[in-house]
Amino acid sequence: MFLDIKLGLLWAFLAGLFFEQALTPGWILAGVIFALLPDIDFWIEYAERGTVGGKVIGAHRSLLHNPIPYIPAALFVGTFFGPAWMTLFALGVFGHFAHDLSGMGYGIRIFWPFSDRWYKLFSGKDGGIRYDFDHLVVSWSPEEMKTLVAERGNDNWIQEDLRYIYEHRLSIFLKLLALLVGIGALVAILPL
Numbered sequence: 414m415f416l417d418i419k420l421g422l423l424w425a426f427l428a429g430l431f432f433e434q435a436l437t438p439g440w441i442l443a444g445v446i447f448a449l450l451p452d453i454d455f456w457i458e459y460a461e462r463g464t465v466g467g468k469v470i471g472a473h474r475s476l477l478h479n480p481i482p483y484i485p486a487a488l489f490v491g492t493f494f495g496p497a498w499m500t501l502f503a504l505g506v507f508g509h510f511a512h513d514l515s516g517m518g519y520g521i522r523i524f525w526p527f528s529d530r531w532y533k534l535f536s537g538k539d540g541g542i543r544y545d546f547d548h549l550v551v552s553w554s555p556e557e558m559k560t561l562v563a564e565r566g567n568d569n570w571i572q573e574d575l576r577y578i579y580e581h582r583l584s585i586f587l588k589l590l591a592l593l594v595g596i597g598a599l600v601a602i603l604p605l
């Protein structure tokens with residue numbers, strides 16, 4: 414989530430620079446919201462099940478984490494709000510998917526609705542992170558994914574994540590602050 418927020422800030426800055434768009438609070442907030450948009454399905458699953466993920470695949474990463482439907486959505490944004498907003502939207506959502514394609518979790522279904530397979534980069538078939546070129550792309554059928562999360566899913570991942578965030582709250586806050594100050598300084602220097 415924090416990486417998505419940082420990416421959203423970065424996209425707002427870069428797209429603002431490119432399109433000579435004033436970096437208003439609304440524009441910057443929109444950048445962050447677009448970067449977090451797919452994770453709304455986290456809260457949908459939470460409302461449905463009282464928890465998210467673990468040994469079961471619910472709405473999170475299967476409802477709003479399919480990139481292809483965002484292509485017409487981006488074109489819709491472009492048609493009604495112009496190229497700058499379309500670019501901010503596309504950078505936000507597709508940047509989010511690029512991020513979710515590796516690291517924690519079991520990837521996303523990048524070709525849905527044409528294929529139900531899950532894809533992940535730099536991962537073993539067991540979902541473990543492997544940053545080497547022998548493990549560049551791995552994919553799972555829906556049945557394989559069901560078995561994998563039933564075997565390896567961690568029902569306590571949210572609590573463990575929250576504990577990690579709490580224990581590292583100062584460095585997380587300082588990194589976000591440093592990025593904001595950095596962007597603020599660039600905005601002050603650059604003729605925007």
Ligand SMILES: [Zn+2]
Pocket residue numbers: 451452478509513
């Ligand atoms: Zn996500």
